Amino acid sequence: MNDASPALAEIAHARGIHKTYHTPGGEVPVLRGVDLSVRRGESVAITGESGSGKSTLLHLIGGLDAPDDGALSVLGTDLRAADDTARATLRRNGIGMIFQQFNLIPSLDVRANLGFQARLAGRFDAARAETLARDLGLSALLGRYPEQLSGGQQQRVAIGRALAGNPPLVLADEPTGNLDEATGDAVAQLMLALVRQRGSALVLVTHSARLADLCDRRVHLRAGRLA
Amino acid sequence: MTTGRLARWRLVLGALVSHWMRRPLQLAMLLAGLMLATALWSGVQAVNAEARASYATAADRLGTGALPRLEPAGGQALTTADFVALRRAGWQVSPVVEGRLRNGTARVSLLGIEPVTRLGLTPAANDGGDASAGPGPQADLGAFITPPGQGYATAATARALDGADLRGLAIVIDADAPPNTLIVDVGIAQGLLGMGENLTALVAATAQPPGAPPLDRIAPHLTLSDPQAGSAADPAALTDSFHLNLTAFALLSFIVGLFITQSAVGLAFEQRGGVLRTLRALGVPRAEVLALMAAELAVAALVAGAAGIVLGWAMAAALMPGVAATLSGLYGADVAGSLQLRPGWVLSGLGMALAGTALAGARGLIQTARMPLLAAGMAAPWAQATARGLRLQVIAAGVLVLALPLCLAVGGLVGGFAALACGLLAAALVLPAVLDAVLRLAATRARGVLTGWFVADTRQQLGGLSLALMALMLALAANIGVGTMVGSFRSTFTGWLDQRLSAELYVTARTEDEGRAIRDWLATRADAILPIWNAEASLAGQPGRIYGVADDPTYRDNWPLLAAAPGLWDSLAEGRAVLVNEQLSRRAGLDIGDRIDLPGGALPIAGVYSDYGNPSPQVMMGLDDFGHRFPDAPRLYQAVRVAPDRAGALAAGLADRFDLPASAIVDQSQAKRVSLQIFERTFAVTAALNVLTLAVAGIALLTGLLTLASIRLPQLAPVWAAGIPRRRLARLDLLRTLLLAVATGAFAVPVGLGLAWMLLAVVNVEAFGWRLPMDVSVPLLARLGAASVLTALAAGALPALRLARITPGQLLRVFADER
Structure with missing residues (x-):
């Protein structure tokens, strides 16, 4: 991985990506030749109908899955050639992930969850974490456990966890999909503001046109292809 | 290895361990299961090691070992x-x-x-x-x-x-x-x-x-x-069967204990499925996750194993005097009644704890290794019995049943125990499928919505409880099997004692002169004096004892014969034939009509008699013939026939006249009491292991219920929301536990009786050389039925109480978006 290079303007580069799921009911092609480029500091919204391949594309960029065909490079790592350890290293050091289901570690309190990925990457900074907690409005909740938080609070913790290590790329999979409209808007605004403040690139998948409009760029997927 | 990697491992391990910190009860169950399993195993190994060390010391001291x-x-x-x-x-x-x-x-x-x-x-x-x-x-x-x-x-x-x-x-x-x-x-x-x-x-x-x-x-x-094969007189060889017996029980208890561990570990893997995916999504490689989970289990195994060894030590120290009494009474092997710390069983205990944990955790680790990063959940959740899983278990049980006759064909004690293991394991594997079939049948007969839901919900819980129910079934079957064997032994032994100890008094003189004087004195006071001389001799290659007995109705009418030739007592009295005990008959393959070599010449066998509690070969011959063959045998021991109401006065008179110590005159009731005491002591160890196994099974059931309770709120909340109060749900939960325990108990009855038959017809014959008629005890079955219900009540009470006291808020969260 070569994420440390400041000269690398293009953070993620996908060319002709294909992905097919093999199910008991037969083969389901999800992505059919997708091209996408994400530049440093840029925010990109991926929209599309359910089943159009949005989340699959995000997972491929995050190294959570591997494409069947095409070229995919993220932060200098060729993800078609990378093994499990190399992909894990990329996720740990270069990517902040935000999930629709929050995916916090239920047995750790807010403070531990917030610093978890930064510590994993060896980039934990207590002062930065404290500032982040304050910015996210979590200062009073640091001793609580995820089950003691509302959905909006949990998603703010998840955003904090993704950003605490200052990763060059943040991926968010329907980050407001589990929240009501008002909470979702607030969380989205906060997320975008913090991402921009840190100079990270953001790729988010969303059904929300309002959220997509807040991003620098919007790409639309239809039946596995960019529309 | 970099500092960064170490810090990362510490962080991930902390996240994994935090699961247990937030669920101390689950951690306690995991450790308790491992600890109990290790304690029962290492306790028995400590007893065995001590006994074997005693044999080795004796062999070394006497120079007979090598x-x-x-x-x-x-x-x-x-x-x-x-x-x-x-x-x-x-x-x-x-x-x-x-x-x-x-x-x-x-x-x-x-x-x-x-x-x-x-x-x-x-x-x-x-x-x-x-x-x-x-x-x-x-x-x-x-x-x-x-x-x-x-x-x-x-x-x-x-x-x-x-x-x-x-x-x-x-x-x-x-x-x-x-x-x-x-x-x-x-x-x-x-x-x-x-x-x-x-x-x-x-x-x-x-x-x-x-x-x-x-x-x-x-x-x-x-x-x-x-010398390596062990001689018939070698206590290590003689008592092998006893130690194998104890080891078999320890292994059964260990397996039952492992069910608790498997239950707790399986649930932990399922509960942490999301965390594991998150960890990997956040950049922890799969291999590291697996290695750290294995390390976490190894630490748990070592901690619980160490505690189990301490508990096993205490258990062994408590059992050791009983074991020493058993080995002395039943096998004539002399063992110190105290315990020493020996590295062998300590290491064996820790090894078993580690191996058992690896076995219990293997499924979870394999599932974690195979778990796709983006899957919604594990392929086969721990708490749900899949039809495929049930089918596989039934197939495995079928294979084991087919292997059973092969084990019997191998023969020997090891073959007998292997057959027992096949039978028990097959029964345990098939139990969930049987219960599932019963519940399916019940579903077709269920009337009313709530009953229908209750039956369907019980079926759904079966997967999560099946390990605990299998453990309960094994414990109950072991109790029934061993209880029936001991009961059969007790009733046969009591009847045998009545026949064998038919004389009213047994008198031992200190010298031959005193013996003669005693017989002279008794001649006018007793109804009959029956001298019983005996001498040591090698019988069919084993050290044994030959008895010379008088020709008297006491023997003709009462002696416990298993097989007899016509005119047996006449030919015995005339020195034309002998009787042999069952052990000698079975071990040497001797039957009526066969000749047996004896000091002074061979004689044909005219009868075989039961001789429980004696490990050695024995021959009975006429008193006159004995006198000719063994002129130097001490004439000290005699049975005395007298009217029972005069026995006490006669004994007192004898003691006064010859100044005999109390131990020299044994009356019939005293002899029977002592014999029965020895008998009860002999089986005290087995009874203790039985009770412990049942207790462990109870804990396994409690673990299963508690762990299920923690993940089944989403199934209960809709029923509660539909208008069934929490207290009623709790009562239904307890009723479910009771019904499953009763059904498991009913299934355990034929399995236990099969176990008893195997113990009586195969294992005992191999171990002791005698076979007993099987005596099925209804009170025993009723007692164990009650034990099964009590175990279920004890295990089900706490989860039911928790459910009754659950707050509406906790139930409502099931419906809330944020859950």
Whole structure:
């Protein structure tokens, strides 16, 4: 991985990506030749109908899955050639992930969850974490456990966890999909503001046109292809 | 290894361990399961190790452990003349006489050795340092071998022999002597045991001098035994069956304990499925996750294993006196009643804890390794029984059932236990499928919405509870099987005692003169005096005892015969035939009409009698014939027939007239009481293990229920929301547990009875040499049925109480978006 290079303007580069799921009911092609480029500091919204391949594309960029065909490079790592350890290293050091289901570690309190990925990457900074907690409005909740938080609070913790290590790329999979409209808007605004403040690139998948409009760029997927 | 990686591992391990910190009860169950499993295993191993160490000490001390033995084949006699012939031919051999001395109810092993020839048998001994091969280093050889001689024994053994007629023998206290053993010169031992010139065996140097003529030229009737194979007189060989029996129970308890561990670990893997995916999504490689989870389990295994070893030590210390009594009473093997810390069983306990944890955690680790990063959940959730899983279990059970006759065909004790294991495991595997079928049937008959839901919900819980129910079934089946075996043994033994101990009084004189005087005195006062002389002899190649008995209706009417030829008692009285005990008949394959070699000539067998509680071969012959064959046997022991209401007065009169100690006169009821006490002590260890196994199964059920309770709120919340109050849901939960326990108990009955049959018809015959009729006890089954219900109530109460007290808020969260 070569994420440390400041000269690398293009953070993620996908060319002709294909992905097919093999199910008991037969083969389901999800992505059919997708091209996408994400530049440093840029925010990109991926929209599309359910089943159009949005989340699959995000997972491929995050190294959570591997494409069947095409070229995919993220932060200098060729993800078609990378093994499990190399992909894990990329996720740990270069990517902040935000999930629709929050995916916090239920047995750790807010403070531990917030610093978890930064510590994993060896980039934990207590002062930065404290500032982040304050910015996210979590200062009073640091001793609580995820089950003691509302959905909006949990998603703010998840955003904090993704950003605490200052990763060059943040991926968010329907980050407001589990929240009501008002909470979702607030969380989205906060997320975008913090991402921009840190100079990270953001790729988010969303059904929300309002959220997509807040991003620098919007790409639309239809039946596995960019529309 | 970089500091960063270490810090990362610490962080991930912390996240994994935090799961247990937030669920202390689940952690306690995991540790309890492992601890109990290890405790039961290592406790029994500690007992076995102690007993085996006692045998080894005795063997080393007596010099019998590593030396080959020459023993007579086919029950022929081995005499001093054989020894002399072998020595003259250049063979390095030394004579041995082995037997038992009785003093009231005490029995002490008597070992006769010849110290001079014995010293030359081992290279170390040639340096003059083999003090262990005979009397202590300070021994006065002249006093040792010259009548009345000296005997070496521990202070405890000397106390047990206090008041016994040892023909003037002086006992020298030797703290290093083997437990419960008196060591004397071989000639002295022959006299004390009435063996004349007969010997039990000759121990031989491992390497005989070159040029020594072959054995078959000098003494063709002798065979050389392999010291590694163990001789019939070797306590280690004799008691192997007992130790294997204990090990089998320990293994069963260990497996039951592992069910708890499997339950807790399985649930933990399922509960942490999301966390594991998150960890990997955040950049922790799969291999690291697996390694750290394995490390976490290993730490748990070591902590719980260490605690289990401490608990096992305490358990073994409590059981050891009972085991020592059993080994002495049933096998004549002498074992110290105290316990020492031995690295062997400590390491074995920790090894079993680690292996058991690996076994319990293997499925979870494999599932984690195979878990796709983006899957919604595990492929086969722990709490749901899949039809495929049930089918596989039934197929595995079928394979085990097919293997059962193969194990029986292999034969032997190991074959018997392997068959038992196949049967029990097959029954356990098939149990969930049987319960599922019963519930499916119940679903078709269910009337009403709530009943329908109850049956369907019970079916859904079956997967999560199946391991605990299998553990309960195994524990109940073991209880039924062993309880039936012990009950059968007890009823047979009681009836046998009534037949065997039909005389009212049994009197032991201190000297032959006193014996004669006692018989003269009794001649006018008792209805009949039945002398019972006996002598040690080699019977079918094993050390045994021959009894001479009078011709009397006491024997003709009462003796517990298993098989008899016509005119048995007449031919016995006339010296034309003998009786043999069941052990000798089975082990040597001797039956009615076969001839058995005896000192003084072979005789045909006219009958076989049951002889429970005696590990050794035994022969009964007419008193006159015995007198001719064993003129030197001491005439000390006699049974006395008298009207039962006069027995007490006669005993008191005897004691007064001859100043006999209390131990010299045993009345029938006292003898029966002592015999039954020995019997109860013998099975106390097994009973204790049974109760512990049932307790462990109860904990397994509690673990299963508690873990299920923690993940089934989403199934209960809709029913609660539909109008069923929490208290009623709790009552239904308890009822479900009870019904499942009762169904499991019902399933355990035929399995337990099958186990009992196997124990009685296969294992006991192999282990002890006798077979007992099976006596099914309804009260026992009722007691165990109640135990099953109580276990279910105890295990189900806490989860039901928790459910009754759950707050509406907790239930509502199931419906809330944010859950």
